[in-house]
Amino acid sequence: LNVLEPPEPSAIRWQDLDDSLTRRVKLRFVTSLITGALIICGMLFIGYIRLQYGPAMTALSISALNTIAPMIAYVLTDYESHRSEDTKQSSRYVKITLSMWAFTALATTVVTPFTDTASNSSDSILYSLYAIFVFELIRGPLTQCVDLSGNLKRHLLGPRVTNRLKLAGLFQGTEYELSERYTNMTNVLFLTFYYATIFPVGYFFGFLTFVVHYCTDKYCVLRVWAPSPKIGTSISVFCRLFIMGTVVVLAIVSSYYVAGFPFDNACATTEMVPPEYIGNFTASTGDGVEVAVSIEADDYSFAFCNMDMKKYGAFPAWASNQPVGKEWMDKDQTNIAWLFGWTSVIALILAACIFLNRVALRFCRYMFFGFYDSSEKVSEASFSEVEEIFAYVPQVRVPDMPMPLLITNVNDIDRGLIGWDDPHFGVNAHNVIYDIPELSERKGIFSEIYHFPPPGKE
Numbered sequence: 001l002n003v004l005e006p007p008e009p010s011a012i013r014w015q016d017l018d019d020s021l022t023r024r025v026k027l028r029f030v031t032s033l034i035t036g037a038l039i040i041c042g043m044l045f046i047g048y049i050r051l052q053y054g055p056a057m058t059a060l061s062i063s064a065l066n067t068i069a070p071m072i073a074y075v076l077t078d079y080e081s082h083r084s085e086d087t088k089q090s091s092r093y094v095k096i097t098l099s100m101w102a103f104t105a106l107a108t109t110v111v112t113p114f115t116d117t118a119s120n121s122s123d124s125i126l127y128s129l130y131a132i133f134v135f136e137l138i139r140g141p142l143t144q145c146v147d148l149s150g151n152l153k154r155h156l157l158g159p160r161v162t163n164r165l166k167l168a169g170l171f172q173g174t175e176y177e178l179s180e181r182y183t184n185m186t187n188v189l190f191l192t193f194y195y196a197t198i199f200p201v202g203y204f205f206g207f208l209t210f211v212v213h214y215c216t217d218k219y220c221v222l223r224v225w226a227p228s229p230k231i232g233t234s235i236s237v238f239c240r241l242f243i244m245g246t247v248v249v250l251a252i253v254s255s256y257y258v259a260g261f262p263f264d265n266a267c268a269t270t271e272m273v274p275p276e277y278i279g280n281f282t283a284s285t286g287d288g289v290e291v292a293v294s295i296e297a298d299d300y301s302f303a304f305c306n307m308d309m310k311k312y313g314a315f316p317a318w319a320s321n322q323p324v325g326k327e328w329m330d331k332d333q334t335n336i337a338w339l340f341g342w343t344s345v346i347a348l349i350l351a352a353c354i355f356l357n358r359v360a361l362r363f364c365r366y367m368f369f370g371f372y373d374s375s376e377k378v379s380e381a382s383f384s385e386v387e388e389i390f391a392y393v394p395q396v397r398v399p400d401m402p403m404p405l406l407i408t409n410v411n412d413i414d415r416g417l418i419g420w421d422d423p424h425f426g427v428n429a430h431n432v433i434y435d436i437p438e439l440s441e442r443k444g445i446f447s448e449i450y451h452f453p454p455p456g457k458e
Helices: 021-053 055-079 085-111 125-146 148-160 164-170 178-194 202-223 234-260 331-368
Strands: 266-272 279-284 290-295 300-304
Touching (some): 021 055, 021 085, 055 125, 085 178, 085 234, 125 178, 125 202, 148 164, 178 234
16 A cells, blocks of 8 residues: 655646656656756856856856756746646756756866966956855845836736736736745855855855845745745755755865865975076066066975866875875875865765665665654544645646636535635636536546535535
8 A cells, every 4th residue: 555645735736647657757857868968058158258258257157047047947847747846846946956056166166277276366266256156145136026027017017908817817926936945045055065165255145145035035925926836845855955965065075175275286396496497587477467586596396286186086185195296285284184084074974874764765665665654643623624624626727827727627515625716706717617618517528526524514
């Protein structure tokens, strides 16, 4: 017996219930491939902007891609088949989060030369991070408060419609997705943790961004956005897994940054400077700026060494994993790298154990033993006595419609079980079965639903 906790009635996607598992998996596989291709194209675009226009325009392009990514994810998930809004929101959350992580943090690391990680030049990654945090701070709240589509419907289209039903649809508020709200939070958290070692002021920017987003979201929920369908806990479960991933990223990336300091790829040797290099010279930096250089007779020579331990796959980032003969860490850095390296190993092991317990082992228990266990207490109140409980009435939400469209005959049930009501026209004004009168009374075409109230509740 397969017993599962059902989703909320308002979260059921009735139009997708008849789709087979093969069709659902195939559609999600196709949309995942498209998402991956778009992420690669976005990162290539960020790299091009970085090379041609510098850090400021790179931050602007990242902010633009972070605005476009949710729109594309909406289109892709609408193409998919989901039995409930829970799985649809979770799929959308994964796509948006991976896109934003790639654009915001990973692309910045890839396109920035290692020697510019913490330099004072204008090409330093620190300048890019400052611009990215500022854009992320104002991008979301600005677009939400402006509410361009909502104002367009209310002030331009609304006064010009002649149908009362269309007018109500234009004034119902702007639709919002809980998946995008979760994504904005995990994206800022990931960006803060990824560069925490070299950009600790990011903690302040992250805190400020969270406060501003919280105030903006609260205002929009109360004043701007339309009510959203009630969904379950699947998206919050996905969010917890992603947050766990950000903690692991914090431990691993921090260990590489500690080991890679001072990010100049120059290692001191035991050889003295050759005589022909002793004296005062004028050199040019990579930006074409001339600087005065003075070399003394007791100075040591420096040789190139790759301090980016990620490039040659060294894990953990310990001093013992440095290339032989090209070590750069002193005693203090060796000790700190050892501490951060062990922290990354422990964090990775703990995350793997949690993942196995919550995903892999849980799936095995589900396949062979089952895991549903109701922890709620048995209530003496019957179903008909609880006013907040609604029935699973087949209905479909349509954009710009004030009410969902019913796709079943509701004349044999209590109207309070539907979950909404139209006091002016009645619920049957939103029932599609009456669009074709000769089919409305025929059996087997539309879903059928009945209600058998207990004695005294008719």
